[in-house]
Amino acid sequence: MSDLGGGNDPDTYLSIKQVSKHFAEVKAVDDVSLNIRQGEFFCLLGGSGSGKSTLLRMIAGLETATSGHIEIEGQDVTDVPPWNRPVNMMFQSYALFPHMNVEKNIAYGLKQDKWPQPKIKARVEELLELVQLSGYGNRKPHQLSGGQRQRVALARALARKPKVLLLDEPLSALDKKLREDTQRQLLAIQQEIGTTFIMVTHDQEEAMSIATRIGVMDQGKLVQVDTPREMYERPKNRFIAGFIGQVNLFEAIVEGSGKTQKIISADTGGELKAIDQSELETGQAVWIAVRPERVLLKTKPKGKAAKAANKANGTLSDIMYLGGVTHITITLDSGKTVRTMISEHWDEDEAKLNIGDAVEISFEQRAAVLLES
């Protein structure tokens, strides 16, 4: 079982305990356990079919778990129907009621809860202000832009003051520019009201920039739960390393044991040293992950073999100038390609790099992460 982020965290607000969801033969969500803290902005990140939306829908009650339990503030809600759960969801399609104006859409949940009319009116006004749509109360959804509709959907989902707000790819329908602005707004609103947010997204940049913690899902399993920084700097395996940002992976074999144990890579043709390297099994295959921006580049006359650890020789095979930063691809003598990037102001000499130049790459031990799978 995976108890990533599970266990007995005293701050736990929402607890997912060994939850699975099977559709016929397919395990959409496979034995997931996860604890979410109050006030957190948690991102469930994964590709399509990773089970992230199914997990979110199970929290909302729109999907029933095949096995496992979901608890909110210690109360088991696994068998509670969606209309009685203290959570609300913002749908990817927004799902605004087309026959109701903005005001009625936002008031819908309050009406179901039998709020008195004056209180509903005040709450709707408050929410319209929160999402910066004051004065739009009488518009119908089809009279609004995509961004405005998105904000109405947010206001409607927040109206009942849910204990947890679930967001299913809330920004995917917006264009890139609007998406970045909206990310910032979403984060500001979350910080203002302090509600726990769980957002599903396939966009790793979005998750990195917005989340307090990220849970990466793959094939129904929760692979790693960490803060964005930890996730980027200490990925748990190759999947995470490749999924969050770009990475250079060097394949290597463990040789010797005890004090003389070394990690030797055919890719670099020499020894590799990684951060927090502990005793490994002799002959075990491992991978060393190095982020492109941590790979250092030096021009070097051809023919001289690199002897030191974490160094390799190669030829510059591609330069992609992107303005503030230049992406460089190096083909090592082993045939392995390595990516790095340099800032334009970094060194004047480096700016005069040419394709075909003989170069040496190197990286620090603390930039190298050892992956066992």
Place this chain on the structure above:
Amino acid sequence: MAQRLKRYLVILPPFAWLLLFFLIPFFVVFQVSLADLRLQRPPFSPIFDWDGWWPTNFTGDLENYWFLLEDSLYINSYLNSLKTAFFSSLVCLAVGYPIAYVIARATPNWRNTLLLLVILPFWTSSLLRIYALIGMYSTNGFINTSLLNIGIISEPLQLMNTDFAVYSAIVITYLPLMILPLYSTLQKLDEDLLEASSDLGASPFQSFWQVTLPLSAPGIVAGCLLVFIPAVGEYVIPALMGGPGQLMIGKTLWTEYFNNRDWPLASSVAMIMLAVLVIPMMWLRNAQSARD
């Protein structure tokens, strides 16, 4: 320019068709309704003479229309027709809505089978179906003999020539016209909306009233019109299954044309019927487009 010409060419055939087979007959009937009864062929007086290309000596009047207002027979026929059509539409809606709902929610395979079953009766002649109903309702018919055999009743029920016979036959005949538009709006209903509704605290029953029903309103209106309009003018069913006292405008129209051979009066009956149907519909359409 060529683009526009092409567009005119495309709409020309339907326009020509409507002009030839709807607008011209309409004016012929309208003209007859203004004329006077005459015992010769055709059985009405011309309402104008031709002076070359121009009509002169206009003699038409609204006498026939006044007559319709004076004789309660016609007003009662109209009212009875409208009443019958109205309640038939309501029954069709009450029966058709659950059927359409189930079909729209069924799996795609089932959906096609069920739709086929709804349309299937349309492939047999409606007259045939009415005769089949008569066979079932008659004194020695299936229903009476069955009930007698079971012992629920001791003597045959009078089913034929009753309101029940007319209503049930209209409902059975027009039910598919109610189900199909309802199905098409219900099937387009976004599942996300119902999920959002239940997520916001509405039970399935509340969701139905607040989301499904209002969003299927266009289907309800279309279905009701499709049943109501032909039901108002229905002639065959009341003639074959209704009692002698059951005045319906279709029957009255028939009597005027073929028994009394009073074409001008029959034409004005037809004109009024058209107005009774078209004016509320135009008003409804205007109200609807004003709301959007």
